[in-house]
Amino acid sequence: MSDRVPEHNFYRRLKEVLDLNFLYPMTKPYYGSSGQKSIDPVVFFKLCLVGYLENIISDRHLIQHSSMRLDFLYFLGYDIDEELPWHSTISRTRQLYPESIFEEVFTRVLRLCVEKGMVSGHTQAIDSAPIKANASMDSLELKVPKEDLETHLHHIRHISKIDKKKLQ
Incomplete structure (x- = not known):
């Protein structure tokens, strides 16, 4: 054998x-x-x-x-x-x-x-899948002051548009 x-x-x-x-x-x-x-x-x-x-x-x-x-x-x-x-x-x-x-x-x-040198730990692998979020905006906890919310959301939407363009 x-x-x-x-x-x-x-x-x-x-x-x-x-x-x-x-x-x-x-x-x-x-x-x-x-x-x-x-x-x-x-x-x-x-x-x-x-x-x-x-x-x-x-x-x-x-x-x-x-x-x-x-x-x-x-x-x-x-x-x-x-x-x-x-x-x-x-x-x-x-x-x-x-x-x-x-x-x-x-x-x-x-x-x-x-x-014995068969495992070195220098490589990482991640397995993931994109999943559409199923969350209500009403249930989200605000991490920014309420008066800055619109500015913050505008900034996040801008970043999201840039990410989408990169994927295309």
Whole structure:
């Protein structure tokens, strides 16, 4: 499998720098010793990470998508002919852990990525969409003295016209 995933692939690099062995003692209290074998906590959290990074919110879709990507399989430690866990197992395991476990794992994974130079914090991205305001002018609190309101509104309308011209 290693031969099929390029050296510069993000998930190959992530696998090399991400040591999640701290998960075993952290999650041990949530696993029993009898019954069917449970999903490995490292595999579970790696799947959660893939879902987060790939913006996949459905466990069913996550498993289907992961089974088709060699880099995901390599990151998870699976061979091409190995079956991934059932999507319902992912859902049940997610309910098993308290929120504090997820927060601690997120914090530690982020710290590991920063320490290994995978996250530098020099780039920001903002996602937004213009939405028409649905507010009444009567409900607005005046931030200017009432006698200066017309002058202020004239100034704001002028700025708005300039902005609209820039967009055209």
